[in-house]
Amino acid sequence: MERTLVMGILNITPDSFADxxxxxxxxxxxxxxxxxISEGVDIIDVGGESTRPGAARVTEQEEIxxxxxxxxxxxxxxANVSIDTMRSKTAEAAIGAGAKYVNDVSGGLADEKMAKLISRNPNVQYVCMHWRGHSNQMQLKAEYEDVVKDVKKELDERVAQLLKSKVSSDQIILELA
Known part of the structure; x- marks a missing residue:
């Protein structure tokens, strides 16, 4: 029987909401x-930009x-490493350094080049999260008529776009957050 993998969050930011x-x-x-890792985490998710509500963006170079x-x-x-980023250039640099997962809180909406990058790296898993806007806007866009139906519809749209961009369905992991 397969078991669920545990992802540990490692925020390399001065303003992390988690730590x-x-x-x-x-x-x-x-x-x-x-x-x-010693506590049993399977994947380390490394992030260099805070996505807490109201967080300021950092430059791409600073994130890298x-x-x-x-x-x-x-x-x-x-270690099995995931890169937590909305930027394709950061993801590409991390993949080049050996990351096996890209955890994109924007689901590809923040960077139109992300899907093509993932499609060119078939051994990389893509965590596609439900998203309605950057940290400075997210609270303003968090109104739903039916949260379950709306999130499902929006994630279905993201998956359709990823598949259209030649990302394999085997690469896609959905995050409902």
Whole structure:
């Protein structure tokens, strides 16, 4: 019987809503990832941009500089790594460093090049999340007529677009958040 894999979140941001920025330094990030692995986490999800409500965006270059060294180190110790990003260039850099998953909170809506990147990397899994806007707008767009039907419809649309972009259905993992 297959078991559910556990993904541990590693935010390399000074303003993380989950940990308050405790793992912003390279050393602290690696130490925390090793702790999570020893606790049984299967995948380390590395993020370099906060997506908490109201969070300010960071530049693409800053995001890459935060995450790629950590991804590289974690892959070198045998960890399964996911990159948490809405940007195809950050995802591409992390895939180049060995990431096996792309966790995109925008479901590809923030960067039209994301689907093509995933389609060119058939061994990479794509976590497609339901999304209605960037952190500075998300609360304004959180009204639903029927939340279950609306989220299902919007995720169905995302999956259809991914398939149209030649992303394999075997690569797609849906996140309902």
């Amino acid at each position: 308050g920025g405790k793992f912003f330094s390279f050393e602290n990030a690696i130490e925390r990832a090793k702790e999570m 500089e935060r995450v790629v060294p950590v991804v590289t180190e974690l892959v070198s110790i045998g």
